[in-house]
Amino acid sequence: MKTDSDLAGGPSCWITALFFLAGFFVLAVKLESVQIDSAADSRRKMAVQSERRVQTDGGRGRILARGGQVLAGNRPSLSIAVNAECFQKRTWSAAAEEIRRAVDAAAAVVGRPSSVTDAEIARHLRQSLARPLVVWRDIGDDELARFSEHERDLPGFSCDESEERVYPFGSLAAHLVGYVGRDRAETVAGDEAFRYCELEMRGRAGLEYHYDSFLKGVPGEVRLLVDSRGYAQDSKTVVEAKRGPDLQLALDCGVQAAAEAQLRGLRGACVVMDPRDGDVLAFASAPSFDPNEFVPILRHEVYDRYKNDPAKPLLNRASGGLYAPGSTFKPVTALAGISAGLSPSDPYECIGHYMCGQMRIRCARTWGHGDMVMTTALRDSCNAYFCHLGVAAGSNAVITAARAFALGSRTGIDFGTDSAGVVPDDAWKRSRHGERWFPGDLAQMSIGQGMLLVTPLQMARVVGAIGTGYLVVPHLKAGLPPERTPLPYPESSLDVVREGMRKVVDGGTGRRGVDGVCAWAIGKTGTAEVGRGERRRKNTWFVAYAESCAAGADGSVRRVRDPARCVAVALVVEDGESGGGTAAPKVREVLKAVFGTLPEAEGGAP
Amino acid sequence: MNVFLKRVNWVQFISMVALVAIGTTCIWSAGNAREALFHGMWKSTLRTALAGLAVYVALAWTDYRRLFRWLSAPAYFGALVLLVAVLLLGSEIYGGKRWLWFFQPSEISKLCVIAFFAQVFGREESPGWLRTFRGMLLGMALFGVPAALVLMEPDLGTALALAPAVLVVMLAARVWRRGLALVLAAAVLAAAALLGVVHEAERPGVTPERREAILRFVPLRPHQLKRVKTFLYPDTDPAGAGYTLRQAKIAIGSGGFAGKGVGKGETNHLKYLPPSISMNDFIFCVYAEETGFVGSVALLSLFAALCVSCTWTAWTAADLSGRLFALGFATLLFMHVYINIGMSIGLVPITGLPLPFISSGRTFLLTVMSGLGIVQSISIHKEEET
Numbered sequence: 005m006k007t008d009s010d011l012a013g014g015p016s017c018w019i020t021a022l023f024f025l026a027g028f029f030v031l032a033v034k035l036e037s038v039q040i041d042s043a044a045d046s047r048r049k050m051a052v053q054s055e056r057r058v059q060t061d062g063g064r065g066r067i068l069a070r071g072g073q074v075l076a077g078n079r080p081s082l083s084i085a086v087n088a089e090c091f092q093k094r095t096w097s098a099a100a101e102e103i104r105r106a107v108d109a110a111a112a113v114v115g116r117p118s119s120v121t122d123a124e125i126a127r128h129l130r131q132s133l134a135r136p137l138v139v140w141r142d143i144g145d146d147e148l149a150r151f152s153e154h155e156r157d158l159p160g161f162s163c164d165e166s167e168e169r170v171y172p173f174g175s176l177a178a179h180l181v182g183y184v185g186r187d188r189a190e191t192v193a194g195d196e197a198f199r200y201c202e203l204e205m206r207g208r209a210g211l212e213y214h215y216d217s218f219l220k221g222v223p224g225e226v227r228l229l230v231d232s233r234g235y236a237q238d239s240k241t242v243v244e245a246k247r248g249p250d251l252q253l254a255l256d257c258g259v260q261a262a263a264e265a266q267l268r269g270l271r272g273a274c275v276v277m278d279p280r281d282g283d284v285l286a287f288a289s290a291p292s293f294d295p296n297e298f299v300p301i302l303r304h305e306v307y308d309r310y311k312n313d314p315a316k317p318l319l320n321r322a323s324g325g326l327y328a329p330g331s332t333f334k335p336v337t338a339l340a341g342i343s344a345g346l347s348p349s350d351p352y353e354c355i356g357h358y359m360c361g362q363m364r365i366r367c368a369r370t371w372g373h374g375d376m377v378m379t380t381a382l383r384d385s386c387n388a389y390f391c392h393l394g395v396a397a398g399s400n401a402v403i404t405a406a407r408a409f410a411l412g413s414r415t416g417i418d419f420g421t422d423s424a425g426v427v428p429d430d431a432w433k434r435s436r437h438g439e440r441w442f443p444g445d446l447a448q449m450s451i452g453q454g455m456l457l458v459t460p461l462q463m464a465r466v467v468g469a470i471g472t473g474y475l476v477v478p479h480l481k482a483g484l485p486p487e488r489t490p491l492p493y494p495e496s497s498l499d500v501v502r503e504g505m506r507k508v509v510d511g512g513t514g515r516r517g518v519d520g521v522c523a524w525a526i527g528k529t530g531t532a533e534v535g536r537g538e539r540r541r542k543n544t545w546f547v548a549y550a551e552s553c554a555a556g557a558d559g560s561v562r563r564v565r566d567p568a569r570c571v572a573v574a575l576v577v578e579d580g581e582s583g584g585g586t587a588a589p590k591v592r593e594v595l596k597a598v599f600g601t602l603p604e605a606e607g608g609a610p
Numbered sequence: 611m612n613v614f615l616k617r618v619n620w621v622q623f624i625s626m627v628a629l630v631a632i633g634t635t636c637i638w639s640a641g642n643a644r645e646a647l648f649h650g651m652w653k654s655t656l657r658t659a660l661a662g663l664a665v666y667v668a669l670a671w672t673d674y675r676r677l678f679r680w681l682s683a684p685a686y687f688g689a690l691v692l693l694v695a696v697l698l699l700g701s702e703i704y705g706g707k708r709w710l711w712f713f714q715p716s717e718i719s720k721l722c723v724i725a726f727f728a729q730v731f732g733r734e735e736s737p738g739w740l741r742t743f744r745g746m747l748l749g750m751a752l753f754g755v756p757a758a759l760v761l762m763e764p765d766l767g768t769a770l771a772l773a774p775a776v777l778v779v780m781l782a783a784r785v786w787r788r789g790l791a792l793v794l795a796a797a798v799l800a801a802a803a804l805l806g807v808v809h810e811a812e813r814p815g816v817t818p819e820r821r822e823a824i825l826r827f828v829p830l831r832p833h834q835l836k837r838v839k840t841f842l843y844p845d846t847d848p849a850g851a852g853y854t855l856r857q858a859k860i861a862i863g864s865g866g867f868a869g870k871g872v873g874k875g876e877t878n879h880l881k882y883l884p885p886s887i888s889m890n891d892f893i894f895c896v897y898a899e900e901t902g903f904v905g906s907v908a909l910l911s912l913f914a915a916l917c918v919s920c921t922w923t924a925w926t927a928a929d930l931s932g933r934l935f936a937l938g939f940a941t942l943l944f945m946h947v948y949i950n951i952g953m954s955i956g957l958v959p960i961t962g963l964p965l966p967f968i969s970s971g972r973t974f975l976l977t978v979m980s981g982l983g984i985v986q987s988i989s990i991h992k993e994e995e996t
Contacts, residue, residue: 016782017925020937021918027948028914031957032907038863038955039903046863053860054880231880 056134056228056236059201062221063167065248067181067211069257070285070482075181076212078167081300082143084114084151085136088129089235090160100125107139110161113154114147116140134228134236135200136162142300169205169299175292177260179320180419180480182210183295185302208302210320211480214420215251222246254283254482262597263288263575266590272577273321273460275478276594279468279549279572281486282476284417286594287461289321324421326457327576330532331385331513331583332545333406333452335470335501337394338378340405342497344397348378358391360447365391382504383512385529385583387451394450395443402450403429408492409466409475411458416477418484425462428455452530460574463547468572470505471526471549473498502526509548517546517588523599524563525550527591529583544580546587548573550595555602571598618670619989622919625912626666626982629967630659632897632909635872637970640889640896643879648889651970658972662979669983673991677984678729678931686726686752689719693759700763708763713973716760716768721977723756724775724938725984731783732931745785746793749776766834767963771945773797779938783930804828805838812839841959854892857882858954861895862906869902889970891962894954913947913966920982923989932988939981 038046067076086107093099103125111118118139128137139161140147151163169184186203204223207216224245229238256276263274267290276286291313297306310318319325342348354373358365367373367387373380381389394402406412412427426432428449430441436455448454458466461478469475469491477487491498505526508514518525530545551567573591580586638652669677692715701709708714730752731740739745753776757769781790810816811824830838840852861877870876877883878896888896898906920940927933943966950965952958964971966978 014925016778016937017921017933020778020782020924020941021921024917024921024940024944025914027944028910031948031951031955032910034952034955034957035862035898035903035906035910038859039865039898039906040867042859042863043866046860047866049860050864050876053882054876229876229880232882237880 054229054231056200056230057242058135058226058228058239059204060224060226060241060245061166061202061204062223062245063247064169064184064205064221065219066250067215067219068250068252069177069255069260070253071257073257074172075177075253075255075257076295077170077172079170081141081166081168082148083138083164083166084110084140084143084147085138085162085164086110087136087160087162087236088133089237092233092235096126096129100129103129103137106158106160110139110151110158113158114140114143114151116143116147132200133234134230136164138164142168166202167205171295173257174296175294176257176264177255177287178210178292178295179289179322179421180210180255180287181295182212182214183208183298183302184212185298186300208298209318209420211251211253211419214418215481219248219251221248252482253480254278254285255287255480256285256598259286259594259597260288262286262594264290264292266575266593267577270577271315271321271579272575273325274573274575274590274594275322275461275464276571276573276598277461277464277468277476277478278570279465279472279476280570282478282484283482284478284480285571285598287322287480289319289325291315291317293317320421321460321576323415323417323419323459323461324423325459325576326423326425327460327543327545328454328456328532328534329452329458329463330530330543330545331387331452332463332467332528332530332547332574333456333458334382334385334390334450335505335528336405336409336411336466337390337397337402337450338382338501338504339408339491339493339497340401341378341393341397342500343405343493344401346393346396348497348500351375351377352381352389352392354381354386354388356388358388358447360391360395360444361442363444363447365447365451378500379504379507382501382528383507385508385513390450391447395447399429399441399446402446403427406449406456409462409469410489411456411462411466415459415461415465416487417461418479418481422461423459425459426455426457452532460576462574463545463576464572464574467526467528467547467549467574470498470501471551471570471572505549513582513584514546514548514588516584517548517591518550518595519592520601521550521592521595521599522553522555522561522602523550523569523595524553524561524567525595527588529588531580531583541579542581544577544583544586546573546575546583546591548591548595550599552599559602561602569598571595614990617990617992619919619923619986621915622923622982622986622989625916625919626967626979629909629912629916630662632912633967633969633975634659636893636897636968637889639873639875639900640878640885640893640970642873643875643881643888644885648885651889655970655972655975658975659979662976665976666979666983666986669980670986670990672987674932674935674984674987675929675991677987678725678935679733682722682725682729685722689715689722690756690759693719693756697759697762708765714971716763716765717971717974717977719756719760720768720772720775720942721939721981723753723772724779724942724981725935727752727776727779727938728931728935731779731785732929732934734929741784741786743786743789745783746780746789749780749785750793764831765962767949767961770961771942771949771963774945775938775942778941779934782924782934782937804830805842808835808838809842812843814843837960841953841956854884854887855953855956855960857884858892858895859956862898862955865899865902865905867903869898869900869905872900875899890964891950891969892954893969894951894965897968898954909968910947910951913943916982917944917947920985923985926992927988928992932991936985936988939985942981943978 066074069075091099091102093102107118120139184205185208187206207213225243226239227242228236231237259276263286270290272290274288277284353375356367356370356372373384373386376386376389406427412425414422414424433441449456474488474490505528509518509525509527513529514527517527525548527548532543535541549572551570553561554564575587575591577586634652634656637655641648641651696710696715760768811821840855875896878888917940920936924933924936946963946966949961949963953960964974
């Protein structure tokens, strides 16, 4: 046997071995850089090409009335979709044909032709391959039954449940509740974009809009794993979607329905609120609309029909309608007068009109009321008295009083439409009309005419404040802490005004406003004239403050301490006859819905 | 018998068995990502490996000197015939004629060429002129003919892997080393020049005319040129030529330290790595993604153990032909591993070479196991020939 050294190429052996080891070392070093150093980068690239982030809808919270009635809810909506990964073919066009065939076959089973076009299939394959293609949206029970029966014969089709908004009470409180539309979901800033997101329900008007972020659930995230052609292979839920919370309103369905019933067929608005804590009990605007017509998507013809209606059904008159307050402003003028140092018991003789320079302001009773003091002037709604009082008190006093009742500024209600209205003054008139402020303007304003503009919501707040002595911020959501601002008037002044307003309902212009209502109430009528000549119209008002009472055997009512219920009502009807004749009886019916009727009245008193 | 068992190169045998096991698992995983036809591929691979093991044992049992003396020349010329036959009769797959019926002659030729070289340059009664310039010419001719045939398939990889093996054999046999050194230097220079030229021609901003002018004298086929270009500029065309390399790097890189788990490689299962190559030349990506850096290093260690154990056999070989074969075959294995893994991680241009034991080619698996059987025989048969 030969020894190693006898053979040629001995050193080649270990040189070769070293060469191998060096080579493996180089590979190992390079592998270290690929697998350790750039692992994160590779994972990111992997995710970019193979992961698709899908945003899932959490579901929208409901809107509930005081008694738990569902004003806005959700109903399940079933759709049938086709999943492209079950129809893979060598070419895209072949896959599209296969899907077309399958959809047509399924259409025969479901019994409803599909509206999916070839172009849509092609686009789906190009853009959202990993997601199911919805063939029939919102299918009915019959269609679902037929589909379920034949589901085995229709591989690749699935039935998915989603939700659509539904408004079970239709047009009830439609302006308040609003409606939703569908929109592309917003992605969180700084976050990488979702590849796919469903069209998300988004509030478009009313509370749906104002509380959109509250009602909206927390969207979830599903990650789809797609293969190199883009077909979904697997999915996992990364973030569970969460349903949005329910919005509990202070709104009382009964009162709301009563208010809407009174306004049916008319144009106008009615606001009922609790002046102690700001709870809005009714918020009606007429004419109204049915928000169910607006889901799942707002169609052009529906929108145009509402939009072109001269009655403007989409306008929310309760907090967005601007009206001259007319005589309902007179209590404010009265307080302005008292605070300016004028005595409420000083008489002023009404001769049927008031002359302010060349301008003649007529009174309701053209032959004159005769001697008037503040309470009787309120009772009879005497224009002359209040023109005199306002002019005597001065512009500052009246404007300050109007602002003390937060007229001319937003109420701060938790609602999108919240018009500020107008409390005119010298600067405002100069900028708006290029004229200075005349005493006539003050006289007009003192009786709620002229350039003064308010919303029914503001007037409800004003009359509530007169009743309680403080202003509250109205709110729709239940359970919000009350925000009160005391009025800058002593109780004694307020009592004078209350006494006058009590007289209004107790034999005055507004006596039909509380007839037979089981409540102690004060009120004020108003008839605001707008337009001139042919287009002259009258907007009629009635505002009232009412609280629960102890009813006497003879039909009289007595105030009680700490009344159980307490409401402020403002109701306006466009093109009415008079506040006392048109608006007051409607308020009476609304108040009956709140307080019930007096026992005696039930028998059908004459 | 006892003496035989004592002489068995256990490191080599155990690494081989471990590699076969890993390879079968990889083929199972890569095959699952493909059509149903390939799901059972691991079974046929395993059967082939068992057949290979039988061949291995038989060859290890047989005295290699007898094998070389009687069979190396017929095997070499037989391989040449098969290489010609595949060019004439072979079926064309993916733009290359590499398949003759059910096997690939170029794979077999690798073993035959090395065995014949070991016999020619290592037999004891070899004439003195073999160590001179004439010996080098002979070697170049013996290598050149099969290499040319293989290149016509075209199979650049086989030629590239075989050349260093042949070179190592001739160097160890002391065939005119100065000349071989020159050839080696020339080859390295040519490769560097080629890379340099392509680098210059494909640099961004070079006008098409200038590119054309530079590349006119580059002896590369278009697909080879593309591969070199992709190697030099991997990110220029992520959807086209660079796609495979990009996906290979993503697969290997996303495996990270510990990997995604056997059978859970995403690049493979989601078909980002083209399924047609994930079982063959790019199977390392499947493996590295699933087992991570830990697995890659383990695999490299097994290959290193295998190759180094072969050099150990060469060192302890009883005669020169044995030593030459062991060295040559170890180099062949090493080149396969280096080029295959190297191309997957962008260390060398993409070249069609299988990874021994791991890639799914059955001809090559049998070839490698036969070769290792002969190496084992060299380890076992150290006494004078009887």
